[in-house]
Structure formats: C-alpha cells, structure tokens
Amino acid sequence: MAAVAPWDLLDLDSLLTDEERDVRDLARRVANDRVRPSVADWYENGSTPVRDLAAEFGKLGLLGMHLTGYGCAGSTAVAYGLTCMELEAADSGVRSLVSVQGSLAMYAIWKFGSEEQKQRWLPGMAAGELIGCFGLTEPDHGSDPANMSTRARRDGDDWVLNGGKMWITNAPLADVAVIWARTDEGVVGFAVPTDTPGFSAREIKHKMSLRASSTGEITLDDVRLPASARLPEARGLKAPLSCLTEARFGIIWGALGAARDCLVTAVDYATTREQFGRPIGGFQLTQAKLADMAVELQKGFLLALHLGRLRDSAGSLRPEQVSVGKLNNVREAIKIARQCRTILGGNGISGEYPIMRHANNLESVLTYEGTSEIHQLVIGQKLTGLNAFAG
Template sequence: MNPEDFLDVDRDLSGEERAIRDTVRAYGDAELLPHVADWFEAGTIPDPRGLARSMGKLGVFGMHLTGYGCAGAGAVGYGVACRELEAVDSGLRSFVSVQGSLAMTAIHRYGTDAQKQEWLPRMVTGEALGCFGLTEPDSGSDPGSMRTRARRDGDDWVLDGTKMWITNGSVADVAIVWARTDEGIRGFLVPASAPGFSANVIHKKISLRASITSELVLDGVRLPKEALLPGAEGLKAPLSCLSEARYGIVWGAAGAARACLLSAIDYAKSRVQFDRPIAGFQLTQRKIADMLVDVNHAMLTALSIGRLKDAGNAHHAHVSFGKLANVRAAQRVAATARSILGANGITLEYPVMRHMVNLETVATYEGTEEVHALTLGRAVTGLDAFR
C-alpha cells in the first residue's frame, strides 16, 4: 500500500493537474529540498530574487489567474502546487501564495487595466515581487480596527501607518496597502521606492524561518491618484484575497503532514531498538495509523473544496472548514512524527521539527483557528458570535 496516497486521492486528478503535481514536486526535490534546512537555520532566503525568477519560470506565480501572462490553471491545479511546495516548507509555499493569491489577485481583481499591465506580467515571471499590507501591530483578527490612514491632498493620497508580519515585505517592489479613508477602507499600490516607505526585517523568529517577514512603515507616503485600486471598496476586498491564500493553505497543510508521515515511516523502519525496527511495535504502528488517517482526510478535504471552487460553488466558509481541519490535522501529524523520531526529531537532518514549528504560524496567520471556528458556527446557525 502506498503511504504517500493511501486512498489514491490523486486518481481523481486530471492529466493537467498531475503534470502540475509532478513538475512542482520535481522542482522542489531538486531546487528547494537540498537547501531549505540551511535557509531555515540561517533564518532567511539568501537570494529571494533568484528564487523568484526560478519560480517564475516554473509558472506558479498567479497560476490560478488568467491573462497578463498568467497560466489560468484551475483551483485544484493551484492547490496541488501549494501541496507540493509546502511538503518542502511552509515558508516557500507562503512565498508563492503572497505573491499570487494576495498581491497579484488584488491587482487582477480590483486594479485598472493600466495597473495590471504595469505589474502582473513582471510578477508572473518573478521579475517583480509584491507583498500584502493588511495586518497591523494591534489589528490582526479584526482588520476593521486598522489605524493606517490615507487622506486626500489635492489629486494625491497621503498614507501614514504601520503594517506588521508582512511576508516578502523587505524584498517587494510593490506593496498592496490597505488603509482607512473618509470613504471607507481602500487599497493602494505603494512602490517600494516611494519616499516615506520603509520595510524592516523581523528577526529572531522561531517559525517560518525560511521566509522573509517584515514591518512596513508609511510615513507621509505621497501617491498619485492612479495608485488607488478603484475596484476595492471596504473590507470585503482584502478579505476576498485572504480567502484565496487560505485556500492554498488547505492544500499546503496536507503537504506538510504528508512529509512528516513519510519521514516517520522511513525512520521507524530503519531505527532498531530491542533487536527489531521500532515500526514493528504496536504503539508505533498505532501512531502511524493515526497519522495516515489524518493525512488522507486532509487530502480528501482539499480536493473536495478544490472541486467546489472550480465549479464556482465554494463559499468562504468552505475554505475556513479546510484551513481549520487540515492545519489541525497537520499539527497532530507533526507532533506524532516527532515522537517517533525521538531525539533525532529535533534536528534539521529531518524535516519534522521544521514543519512542526512552521505549522504553529500557519495555524494563526490568515485567520486563527478561533476565527475559522466562529465562521463555521455562523455558517450553520445563521448567528454571528464575533461581536
């Protein structure tokens, strides 16, 4: 039996989706896995521009979008790519999803044709990088309480505020910044070269170390009126982009869980104690069985939501279901795998602890477990418990 896909979930993938799976997996095995432990230990991506160009050639940036050089792949195809990337590392999947599902989607969905023409073709190839500035130091799960403001000054806009925990912030060429205005919350394209804009790298992270995380500071950043994303009005705009990124996490968490399971099985079959491989002990086999169930449930959940999305029938509550269920399952799998590996489980020679600490961040970013639980409760009761 195949522990990687015990229920043969991938049998339901189309030929194109399998090609995406195989291409991204081969790329991850050859270009990412040999280096990711070192990047994690160093706490950075040494050459993010080179990585971006490499991933641009792979075709994963904005692959679910159409036009402007985007691949126009379906939701399942994009999800499979996220699964294979996060099987390597959550930070690398985040590198792709922030670029495509957040920054590029915001421009593609809410920008003018001129804005799309200026940025999207270069972002597809990785020649330009974007970030998404929504979260603030005191405004995470409640983005409506943001303090960043944009005020009109003649034909210009002037932005002041701070954004926090911004992936790719210090290497981005353009930041999609959400700010409060007299007309409500609006989105702006802020070039990194704009006077008054700065990005400070956040150090001393224990999780998502193979990722660049930054604070964005906007100190009287003056922008022309053309910097406004005209189609983005109110919180629904940034939240719709977040739903796209969360969808990638639904698949990505399944990839991280699968990597932990396979590492634990390989280790248990080769680690000898009391004159036999520990895989032959009942307690170890029970742990493996529990992990196997979690991984396959996660893969089935991701595929089901992906098919709903491709059919145009996915509600944001479906994505909340997937993120809540799959991240929770992946955390269980990582913790159990680490127990099987024992002391070796804490080293970067194996991927388990790296996935385990990464998933601590995945569990809280782009919607905490509590927020997704309340989203599901509201979806089935019709009652809002947020306030």
C-alpha cells in the same frame, strides 16, 4: 508484506487528471531539486534567496498560476492547490512566497486594479521579476482588520498614507506593496511602489518559525501617492477579506504537504530504526500512531480536493467553506507533525530531519490568514446565523 507509501493508501492519485498529475510532478521536481537540498540551511540561517526562487518559479508559470491573462498560466484551482502542497512539503516558507505573490498581491491587483495597474505590475510579478507583498495585518490589529489604524487622506489629487503593517511576507524585498487603509469613505486599497518616499520595510529577525521566508514590518510615513495608485474596484473591507479567502485555499493544500513530508519521514524512520531487537515500526503503539496520521492525511486531501472541484465548477468558494478546510487541514497537519516527532524521539528535534522545522512552521500557518478561533467563529456564525465576533 509489501508496504505502501502513505499517499497510496487510498490510491488518491486516481482522483486526479493526467494534467493535474503533470503539474503536481513539475512542482515536486522543482521543490526536490531547488528547495530541499538547501532549505535546512536557509532555515537555520534565517535567509532565503527569494528573488532567485521567484525567478525560477516564474519561468515555470507557478506565480499567480490560477489567474488569467497578463502572463499568468490560468490553471485550475486543483492544479494550484497541488502546487502549494508540493512546495510546502519542502517548506512552508517557500509556499508562503508563492501564496503571497499570487493569491494576495497579484490577486488584489488582478481583481480590483485598473487596467493600467494590471499592465504595470502583473506581467513582471508573474515572471518573478517583481516581488509583491500584501499589507493588511497591523501590530495592534491582527484578527480585527476593521479597526485598522493605517489612514489615507486626500490632499488635492493625491493620497497621503500614514500607519504601519506587521508580519508582512516578502515586504523587505518587495517592489510593490498592496496596502489597505481606512479613509472617510471606508477601507481602500493601494498599489504602492516600495521606492516611494516615506515607505520603509524592516526585516523581522529572531523568528522561530518560517525562517526560510522573508518577513517585514512596514512603516508608512506621509507616503504620497497619485490617485492612479488606488485600486479602483476595491470598496470596503470585503475586498481584502476576499483576498484572504483566496490565499487560504492554497494553505488548505499546503498544510497537507508539510504533514505528508513528516509522515513519510516517520514511516521511513520507523521501518529502519531498531530498538529491543526489531524496527520500532513493528510495535503496536507505533503502528497505531502511523495509522491514525495516515487516515487524517487522506481525509484532509479528500476535503481539499472537494473544495478544489467546487471552485473549478462554480468559480468561487464561500468563505465558510474555505474556513472548514483551513481549520481542519492545518489543525490536523500540526498534530501529525508533533506525533511524528515522537516517533523519531530525540532525532526528531534535529535539523537533519525535516519534522521539527515543519512543526515550527505550522505554528505560523495555524495563526496566519485567520487563526483557528476565527475560522471556528466563521463556521459557527454560518451554522447559527448569529455573530459571535463581538463578544
């Protein structure tokens, strides 16, 4: 019997427009040509040519591609999601570079910044000439940003920032950092040039996950900023949380890419690896595993596409809708990666195959932009009308 690729099981491509398929194919080509040949070495060495990749992605219009103006492509949400999927099929760390640049740092400036800030930062960021990061998470305040320790106080016409941020993608290389701090008037955002005295970013080493990504710890030691550095439209914690919602949308799609790459690898292996005189894909237990994973992959895509269509028609998604997508797709992706590893047996842990790298990366994806537990509580609160975050 003729075999079909996992993605062709339900003919999912038929649900996309010609333009969406073109964008998807462009992202797939750049991932195949620029990322796949080297990513295993980047991961093993814990070093990635972030600036080179950003410049290439910028030339192709992939940075901040779902934003409008200031050199951004103004693409649809579905096209952006498909791009995230193809990039993460190569590696989650590479997709994180694009997500943090476009959906966190650029989006925060685009949504809440002044016209002067937008003109100063966004064109260079869209081109990949400037790198941005997003400083919200802190060493002692991950899932509870309302109690962040970073403070900003007024000193004449200036602001002075003190505190620290942790697990910040792109921070060691960033030209601008969007920093969130508590003030007497609530949570406030700032576009901070990283060459400002008192700002420092230390590369976090010894990661077992997202090794093909630059991650840093930011220290703010009496960082003095002019009033013009404040994001004027960002008022309260709702502003950074809306940025997280923006980024989570890309993760909903990206996780599918990692899962798909694992499943394609496992199917190929199962049809060529022989044990007991025949390919292991011919055994019922192996086929049951492959079938269950393929079903979850199709369901995850349909969920992501539905959310993308909603966003393109309505202009935005409700937070609980994004939480449904992030919770389901990342949770299922990591299950798929782990199951695919079992099909490859001992070879599943080898860097010659991408599965263990994807599985390790997805451990971080499961945690960042809201843990699974946080998304369960978001959904639970919407279902019951009761806030369970406080205990």
